[in-house]
Amino acid sequence: MSKTHFGFESVEERDKARRVRGVFDSVAPRYDLMNDLMSLGLHRAWKAFTVLAADVRPGHRVLDIAGGTGDLAQAFAKKAGPTGMVVHTDINAAMLGVGRDRLLDAGLVLPTLVCDGEKLPFAAESFDRVSVGFGLRNMTHKDLALAEMNRVLKPGGKLLVLEFSKVARPLEKAYDWYSFSVLPRLGRMVAGDEASYRYLAESIRMHPGQEELKAMMKKCGFGHVDYHNLTGGVAALHVAIKC
Numbered sequence: 605m606s607k608t609h610f611g612f613e614s615v616e617e618r619d620k621a622r623r624v625r626g627v628f629d630s631v632a633p634r635y636d637l638m639n640d641l642m643s644l645g646l647h648r649a650w651k652a653f654t655v656l657a658a659d660v661r662p663g664h665r666v667l668d669i670a671g672g673t674g675d676l677a678q679a680f681a682k683k684a685g686p687t688g689m690v691v692h693t694d695i696n697a698a699m700l701g702v703g704r705d706r707l708l709d710a711g712l713v714l715p716t717l718v719c720d721g722e723k724l725p726f727a728a729e730s731f732d733r734v735s736v737g738f739g740l741r742n743m744t745h746k747d748l749a750l751a752e753m754n755r756v757l758k759p760g761g762k763l764l765v766l767e768f769s770k771v772a773r774p775l776e777k778a779y780d781w782y783s784f785s786v787l788p789r790l791g792r793m794v795a796g797d798e799a800s801y802r803y804l805a806e807s808i809r810m811h812p813g814q815e816e817l818k819a820m821m822k823k824c825g826f827g828h829v830d831y832h833n834l835t836g837g838v839a840a841l842h843v844a845i846k847c
């Protein structure tokens with residue numbers, strides 16, 4: 605049986621998805637509050653930039669993978685308008701449930717579907733835009749997931765991968781201190797869960813850096829890939845075109 609990583613731990617591949625599900629089952633009720641606290645609200649600016657780069661037009665069909673509590677799906681739905689469609693998906697029913705309730709509170713009824721980003725239940729070439737926000741890092745086979753994203757995109761369609769990335773060298777020390785000392789404590793105090801926020805810090809360190817992810821996306825079939833560092837590389841937005 606092949607091994608993979610769950611944060612800094614080495615685990616059997618078949619166990620990773622279950623461990624990741626445990627993390628998001630636990631954090632779902634406090635996910636949005638923790639996101640604002642731990643990023644000091646910066647995740648909102650990163651997502652706004654992603655929406656800008658996505659350039660969703662009226663009538664577009666958009667797939668949001670690992671959509672969680674629905675920030676990106678909500679913003680895309682406003683752009684796609686009544687003639688378009690945004691499908692809000694996640695592997696975790698607890699996260700998706702919080703997201704669906706938030707979308708309904710905002711007056712949006714979107715198709716909401718529990719599905720694995722590594723095995724998408726959609727026909728080839730069915731979306732103009734595909735997005736995955738802070739989700740790819742948690743997937744066991746990132747190459748399979750990227751190939752699936754490529755498959756369901758129409759030719760000329762755009763993939764947006766927003767993810768934590770490698771920070772610029774001058775920020776490294778402060779970022780490590782924040783990630784491994786502050787974040788788990790914040791998780792314990794606010795969400796009653798220190799381990800999940802330690803996993804968050806560790807999983808970020810294990811995720812491919814900007815150039816490595818770009819190369820992986822090209823290998824998975826995207827003809828053009830570019831990335832934008834956000835907040836000194838704390839996050840990065842990779843934009844890929846299927847061509």
Ligand SMILES: C[S@@+](CC[C@H](N)C(=O)[O-])C[C@H]1O[C@@H](n2cnc3c(N)ncnc32)[C@H](O)[C@@H]1O
Nearest residue numbers: 628670671672695696699720721737738739742
């Ligand atoms: C950090 S949350 C991001 C939620 C939302 N996109 C955001 O930006 O706030 C990561 C999400 O990835 C989801 N996820 C993890 N593995 C997945 C997979 N294999 N397929 C689809 N979603 C997955 C988790 O359930 C979780 O909701």
